Amino acid sequence: MIGYRFVLADRDERFLRKSFAFYLAPEVIETMVASGKMPALGGEMRNVTMFFSDLSGFSSIAETMTPVELVTLMNEYLSAMTDIIEGHGGYVDKYIGDSIVAMFGAPADDPAHARNAVRAALKCHETLAELNEGHPAFAGHGLSHRIGLNSGEAVVGNIGSRRRFNYTVMSDTVNVASRLEGANKYYGTAIMASETTMAQTGDSFAWRELDAIRVQGRGEAIRVFEPLAETGAExxxxxxxxxxxxxxxxxxxxxxxxxxxxxxxxxxxxxxxxxxxxxxxxxxxxxxxxxxxxxxxxxxxx
Structure with missing residues (x-):
């Protein structure tokens, strides 16, 4: 009976885990397996911290490389950044070219999602500097990136059409994080976080307030901050x-x-x-x- 169950009865579960392991977070797969149901459209409100990152001047860098060299570089960069994000409890929603969209606080519950997102951002910035200095694929390119962080309510779940959908997130919280990523270029900073994210981290980090800004498509001003380091480590x-x-x-x-x-x-x-x-x-x-x-x-x- 044990052999029968392993070979036949658990076959569907093993197939599901193996098929989706490269596309979904382990927590999402576990939920699918435990429910015994196929994924369906729908979502739930969650308090999350959104993480947007983008390479600076990527188009100029891409022009100087062959497609194979470019893919090699991007695979190394995205692998390093993803390992850090997931190592801090984050979930990578999608890659858009050289950009990374991730969230903290879903699908797994994490009361410290804002702190973990800031720690991940600081570590990503530190690791990119190390890759530029010591990794052969990065030699001569001097990559730099911008990261935007914002915390708030969002709908998290299976979103899309009835025939095809993604496990993703939608809300104004997401849009603001995206705008803060781009706002870094005006200030010459690498990481910019909203006041909401800063407030949810308590006294874990040393911050400086950058400005009060009004981003495109939004009437309300936002106070924005730059995380410098862990408290006492600046x-x-x-x-x-x-x-x-x-x-x-x-x-x-x-x-x-x-x-x-x-x-x-x-x-x-x-x-x-x-x-x-x-x-x-x-x-x-x-x-x-x-x-x-x-x-x-x-x-x-x-």
Whole structure:
């Protein structure tokens, strides 16, 4: 009977696990097997942290490589990043070219999904630097990426048509994370997180507030932050830049633009975000804004 069950009765279960192992998270497969039912359309509301990443200047890099070299490079990069994301409890939803869309907090429940997403982002950034320095496939390319993080409610489940669907996630939380990934290029940062994500991490990380921004397609302003390191692990230079930046940002919001420029200029050579604000503060010193001005930066592109 044991042999019969192993050979015949468990055949469907083994086939399901093997067939979907490369496409779905283990938690999703376990749920399918336990239910004994075929997947169906539908979803549930979950509090998650979305993770969007994208390589900077990927098109320019692709032009200099053969298709085989490009695929080899991307497989190495995506494998390294995926291992980190999954190692921190994340679920890779999809790859879009050189982009990664992942979520933390589903399908497996994770009360610390925001902390794990930030840790994964910091580790991804650190690992990419190591790959650039020591991996033959990355030699001479100097890859850099941008990561956007946002936490909130989302519908998670099987979404698509009646004949074909994906286990994925949909909500404004997802859209904002995507916009924050792109917003990094304006500030010269590698990781940008929303205030919601920052608040859900408690005191686990050292942060600096970057700005209040209004992203394309959204009327409400969002306060955005950059994670620097685990609490207590930030370098002396990071602490110095963060302190100068905080001083400049406070002056900027108080309409003291000359003072803001002085604070930002002091660290502008080593910090692109400070250089951006120094330029903006100098412009408003020369041409003060009207009384109704608000310290919100509206981003025109994605």
């Amino acid at each position: 370098s002396a230079e990071q602490a110095k830049v963060a302190a100068a930046y905080a001083e400049g940002l406070a002056c900027w919001r108080a309409r003291e633009f000359a003072k803001a420029a002085d604070a930002f200029v002091g660290v502008a050579e080593v910090d692109p975000a400070s250089a951006l604000f120094a330029k903006r503060a100098n412009a408003l010193t020369a041409n003060p804004p009207p009384p109704e001005w608000t310290p919100v930066n509206t981003l025109e592109g994605k």
